[in-house]
Amino acid sequence: xxxxxxxxxxxxxxxxxxxxxxxxxxxxxxxxxxxxxxxxxxxxxxxxxxxxxxxxxxxxxxxxxxxxxxxxxxxxxxxxxxxxxxxxxxxxxxxxxxxxxxxxxxxxxxxxxxxxxxxxxxxxxxxxxxxxxxxxxxxxxxxxxxxxxxxxxxxxxxxxxxxxxxxxxxxxxxxxxxxxxxxxxxxxxxxxxxxxxxxxxxxxxxxxxxxxxxxxxxxxxxxxxxxxxxxxxxxxxxxxxxxxxxxxxxxxxxxxxxxxxxxxxxxxxxxxxxxxxxxxxxxxxxxxxxxxxxxxxxxxxxxxxxxxxxxxx
Amino acid sequence: xxxxxxxxxxxxxxxxxxxxxxxxxxxxxxxxxxxxxxxxxxxxxxxxxxxxxxxxxxxxxxxxxxxxxxxxxxxxxxxxxxxxxxxxxxxxxxxxxxxxxxxxxxxxxxxxxxxxxxxxxxxxxxxxxxxxxxxxxxxxxxxxxxxxxxxxxxxxxxxxxxxx
Ligand code: SF4
Numbered sequence: 001x002x003x004x005x006x007x008x009x010x011x012x013x014x015x016x017x018x019x020x021x022x023x024x025x026x027x028x029x030x031x032x033x034x035x036x037x038x039x040x041x042x043x044x045x046x047x048x049x050x051x052x053x054x055x056x057x058x059x060x061x062x063x064x065x066x067x068x069x070x071x072x073x074x075x076x077x078x079x080x081x082x083x084x085x086x087x088x089x090x091x092x093x094x095x096x097x098x099x100x101x102x103x104x105x106x107x108x109x110x111x112x113x114x115x116x117x118x119x120x121x122x123x124x125x126x127x128x129x130x131x132x133x134x135x136x137x138x139x140x141x142x143x144x145x146x147x148x149x150x151x152x153x154x155x156x157x158x159x160x161x162x163x164x165x166x167x168x169x170x171x172x173x174x175x176x177x178x179x180x181x182x183x184x185x186x187x188x189x190x191x192x193x194x195x196x197x198x199x200x201x202x203x204x205x206x207x208x209x210x211x212x213x214x215x216x217x218x219x220x221x222x223x224x225x226x227x228x229x230x231x232x233x234x235x236x237x238x239x240x241x242x243x244x245x246x247x248x249x250x251x252x253x254x255x256x257x258x259x260x261x262x263x264x265x266x267x268x269x270x271x272x273x274x275x276x277x278x279x280x281x282x283x284x285x286x287x288x289x290x291x292x293x294x295x296x297x298x299x300x301x302x303x304x305x306x307x308x309x310x311x312x313x
Numbered sequence: 314x315x316x317x318x319x320x321x322x323x324x325x326x327x328x329x330x331x332x333x334x335x336x337x338x339x340x341x342x343x344x345x346x347x348x349x350x351x352x353x354x355x356x357x358x359x360x361x362x363x364x365x366x367x368x369x370x371x372x373x374x375x376x377x378x379x380x381x382x383x384x385x386x387x388x389x390x391x392x393x394x395x396x397x398x399x400x401x402x403x404x405x406x407x408x409x410x411x412x413x414x415x416x417x418x419x420x421x422x423x424x425x426x427x428x429x430x431x432x433x434x435x436x437x438x439x440x441x442x443x444x445x446x447x448x449x450x451x452x453x454x455x456x457x458x459x460x461x462x463x464x465x466x467x468x469x470x471x472x473x474x475x476x477x
Binding site: 030031032033034035036037038039042045046048049052053054055056058202203204205208211215216217218219222281282 | 316319320323326327328329330333348349351352353354376379381382383384386387388389390392393395417418419420421
């Protein structure tokens with residue numbers, strides 16, 4: 001029972017701060033560009049506005065245009081529920097196993113790709129094919145790098161990995177651990193459509209990946225899509241920061257522990273988000289054909305991490 | 314560019330957005346939808362402009378006038394848009410695309426005609442390729458006069474919609 005309460009709390013907290021995370025990232029970028037920025041709360045206003053708009057659907061589009069945003073949102077919410085963000089507790093019936101999380105992410109990815117194809121526009125199809133190419137390169141690396149971290153623990157349950165790393169500081173700064181975290185950061189950037197793989201604020205259809213797929217969605221549909229992909233960012237970034245800094249998570253329902261856990265999550269996420277946004281100012285999008293090289297590089301890092309954990313373990 | 318040099322440049326220049334002028338008084342005659350307060354996505358439609366208005370529109374969204382601070386953002390699809398910023402006279406070839414773009418924009422939407430051409434055909438009135446001004450083809454909510462209009466005037470028009 002207490003586990004269910006903790007998981008629900010985690011979903012609520014993570015969902016509430018997700019627009020703030022996006023707002024912080026946009027604000028940091030705007031300030032570094034010499035702008036004023038729209039304010040930290042702008043993403044909340046955007047979502048509220050989108051929810052009030054009539055969802056317009058193109059003639060000839062199918063149920064996918066309505067269903068895909070919901071599938072993406074629900075899969076993201078489930079990932080949020082499973083990944084240890086605020087608490088290391090997990091639902092007794094659904095293990096927060098690495099493989100469950102990766103398959104849930106894949107459900108959202110496929111929903112998005114189908115959405116891009118649905119309206120039959122050229123840019124949607126291009127976005128979908130690029131998205132699938134990146135997904136195919138990203139998923140093995142996510143699996144490999146978390147697997148490297150799971151070897152010393154002897155379990156692929158994410159909560160156990162975070163707990164074991166938190167209990168023993170020497171586990172955090174091992175060569176394998178560092179390699180795996182670097183590999184994870186690269187794939188998280190690719191998976192959530194950040195620079196240098198995709199430009200989240202592009203207006204140029206030919207370079208779009210994520211934007212290209214959602215071009216045909218409006219109103220409420222678009223709100224769910226935005227929220228769904230932001231939640232993925234929170235979940236993946238949260239997983240990385242909690243693997244890199246596995247402290248502060250609550251495993252009991254004591255108010256003080258929960259308060260610390262929520263504060264720790266907010267601090268870790270917002271700082272990590274701010275750093276990513278600041279780094280993005282110095283980066284240009286790489287050519288699409290160079291993306292596989294980048295992701296193959298991160299796969300090699302993850303592979304080395306696995307090898308290192310076997311050798312060290 | 315060398316990241317260190319870029320960092321120095323950022324530190325030296327700091328913020329170059331102009332200080333925000335006071336919000337323009339609300340015009341009750343405009344009947345702007347209140348659900349767009351605070352967040353407005355703008356789709357730009359060029360129906361036959363000389364590109365003078367585009368330069369000013371670009372400046373309004375650039376770092377100095379920075380209309381994004383009031384909650385307005387350019388988007389790539391009319392489906393995502395709340396505001397259509399139309400520039401230029403409507404040429405015969407652009408009548409259909411303009412009508413379709415307006416139709417593809419979900420309600421509530423606002424159409425802003427930017428520049429003298431969009432308002433009343435300006436310089437190009439009576440030319441053989443011109444089908445009319447924007448208000449001859451679709452309903453226009455706000456017009457921004459000027460050839461080209463000052464970026465501050467475009468910012469003021471968008472602030473009417475965002476209310477910030
Ligand atoms: S109003 Fe002036 S600047 Fe704008 S499109 Fe017409 S001629 Fe060009």
